[in-house]
Amino acid sequence: MELSKALEWGTKYLHEHGIENAREGAEYLLLDLLNCSRSSLYLNHNISLSTKELFSFFCFIRERARYVPPQYVTGKTWFSSLPFIVNENVMIPRPETEILVETAIERLSTIDYRLPTILDIGTGCGNIAISLATSISCQVYALDVSCHALNVAKENAKELLDVDSVAFICKDILESEFKLPKNLDLVISNPPYVPHDDIKGLPREVREYEPHMALDGGKDGVKFYPSIVYLASGALSSGGYLALEVGIGQAEKVRKIIFENGSYQQIETVNDYAGIERVIIAKKK
Numbered sequence: 001m002e003l004s005k006a007l008e009w010g011t012k013y014l015h016e017h018g019i020e021n022a023r024e025g026a027e028y029l030l031l032d033l034l035n036c037s038r039s040s041l042y043l044n045h046n047i048s049l050s051t052k053e054l055f056s057f058f059c060f061i062r063e064r065a066r067y068v069p070p071q072y073v074t075g076k077t078w079f080s081s082l083p084f085i086v087n088e089n090v091m092i093p094r095p096e097t098e099i100l101v102e103t104a105i106e107r108l109s110t111i112d113y114r115l116p117t118i119l120d121i122g123t124g125c126g127n128i129a130i131s132l133a134t135s136i137s138c139q140v141y142a143l144d145v146s147c148h149a150l151n152v153a154k155e156n157a158k159e160l161l162d163v164d165s166v167a168f169i170c171k172d173i174l175e176s177e178f179k180l181p182k183n184l185d186l187v188i189s190n191p192p193y194v195p196h197d198d199i200k201g202l203p204r205e206v207r208e209y210e211p212h213m214a215l216d217g218g219k220d221g222v223k224f225y226p227s228i229v230y231l232a233s234g235a236l237s238s239g240g241y242l243a244l245e246v247g248i249g250q251a252e253k254v255r256k257i258i259f260e261n262g263s264y265q266q267i268e269t270v271n272d273y274a275g276i277e278r279v280i281i282a283k284k285k
């Protein structure tokens with residue numbers, strides 16, 4: 001079958017199964033499969049796909065038609081210009097989280113550090129920890145309550161890092177006897193922050209396939225912040241930073257939690273590209 005005919009078939013199949021932006025969706029899967037650019041897809045629209053390529057494309061399309069997110073279908077996504085392995089054990093990294101990483105790197109660069117020591121709480125596929133470790137010389141602890149998520153993060157570290165700059169910790173930060181490493185220069189986290197009752201209103205792809213453990217922020221969505229702020233206050237060195245991603249409308253609550261802890265100064269907010277307050281960064285006194 002010609003490439004253009006396969007694309008037409010895939011688009012129609014996805015459309016009939018109620019997938020929005022069916023054409024883009026089919027293209028995304030075909031581009032991944034053929035490992036080519038969009039322009040070469042159009043330049044080569046009349047080439048024939050091999051039986052193997054065609055079969056793989058049919059399988060991809062059928063999975064996507066069941067509302068499996070495209071990143072789980074292909075098994076990868078991009079974050080901070082790096083390719084990350086993802087599967088149903090980890091949340092798919094979102095572009096706004098790159099702002100969290102960029103903000104943290106910018107702050108660390110203003111301080112005359114030896115090798116900074118960083119803790120990423122709720123690392124998932126390791127996107128924050130690994131993109132930090134590829135951008136600056138540092139030692140990172142990547143922590144998650146899900147050992148399945150950590151296995152994905154370990155695979156990503158093996159693929160993307162030359163040196164052993166990331167160590168992995170499987171722990172629940174809500175456990176009372178939980179202790180963090182000491183003298184950290186940065187604690188960074190994108191914790192689960194979707195209010196519990198909002199999960200049922202999320203798009204089907206998210207609601208049915210992404211781990212609820214990575215989404216559910218409790219009744220008001222801010223369940224994790226008091227523990228993170230408290231734990232970080234004991235673990236950061238004086239002058240170290242706490243950097244947190246927050247959901248829409250949560251910034252004020254999180255700034256209050258940080259302020260009331262009493263251990264932080266210079267509590268600042270960074271907006272995302274849509275103008276939404278997205279990152280809160282504070283300095284340990």
Ligand SMILES: C[S@@+](CC[C@H](N)C(=O)[O-])C[C@H]1O[C@@H](n2cnc3c(N)ncnc32)[C@H](O)[C@@H]1O
Binds near residue numbers: 092094122191192213
């Ligand atoms: C919103 S996801 C963030 C994933 C990734 N860091 C990112 O930014 O794309 C939150 C992560 O927190 C982890 N998590 C949930 N509850 C936790 C807990 N009690 N202790 C530690 N990690 C937890 C989840 O498994 C999930 O990987």
